[in-house]
Amino acid sequence: MTGPIITKDKVETILDKKFIRVFDLQYEEGKHYFDATRRPLDNIVATKTEEEFKTMLPDAVSCVVIVELPGKEPQLLLSYEYRYPTGRFLLSVPAGLMDPEDRDEENPIATTAIREIHEETGIVVDTKRDSVSVINPLLFSTPGMTDESNALALVILHLDNLDEMNQKGGVGSECFDGFSLIDKEKARELLKKGVDDKGHFYSVYTWSALMYFVSDMWK
Structure with missing residues (x-):
């Protein structure tokens, strides 16, 4: 048809x-x-x-970020970011728009992911130590209303500690209120409840990251 x-x-x-x-x-x-x-x-x-x-390339990249620390189980890195249309800090994945110059890079999605993680977490992704890959090259957000799209990228960080982590790199309208490092048990809890610990709803990209994490598809 x-x-x-x-x-x-x-x-x-x-x-x-x-x-x-x-x-x-x-x-x-x-x-x-x-x-x-x-x-x-x-x-x-x-x-x-x-x-x-x-x-075509996506408008933005949303990142599933797994943190591996010595002696600890892998954790999913989320943060609370202020989302203006909801008027609240929502549990979110590191994400951002693909810059025009990113589109000329060999891997535009990975380039965007690395930059956004640095801006939103302070962590510099080391491509020799860490891994960056594409989960899905383009997902439409709400195609009944907009053609906006996001790629999903997987970033596995092998860190000695969390000393680098901060939220000072927000640009423009970005506003943050802390991190949330969660294990698989906590991720399952958030999925079952459908809301964060404050009782607030979260985005479909956060849901996707939680599902990808607990399903072990990232391994």
């Missing part, structure tokens, strides 16, 4: 701001669907060819 073909001449710009845009996708005569996106008009997903769609 083939769905409606949306061509560039059938897209109307409704809102065009620095950090958000809204486009009217006219998929049939007199029928409209709206797309809220960070992407400019010439790069929205709806008008890409099949080949462009299959090879």
Whole structure:
């Protein structure tokens, strides 16, 4: 089955701001669907060819970060980050937008992941000691409303201690309120409860990281 073909001449710009845009996708005569996106008009997903769609890069990278310390079981590294649309600090994975210069690197997803982990945790990923890999190259967030996407990256940190860890590197609107290092038992508890220890809901990317951790798929 083939769905409606949306061509560039059938897209109307409704809102065009620095950090958000809204486009009217006219998929049939007199029928409209709206797309809220960070992407400019010439790069929205709806008008890409099949080949462009299959090879496109994500808007951002979310990281599943496993910390291995001497004498301890592996732990999942999460933090509390203020999310403006919810008005609260939510239990989150290290994540961030892919910068334009990242796209020219040999591995754009790994490059973004390494930078974001340094900014949000203070930890410098050592590619000789640690490992960085791609879990999924592109996942759509809520494609019923936006074409925004995230890659999922796995980063395994082999650390002697946590002395480097801090949240001083936040940029722009980023605001943090501490870390949460959790073992498998705690991860299962959070998954079963569906909320963090404050009783607050968390994002689907946090849920994905918890599931990936407890399933041992990271090993």
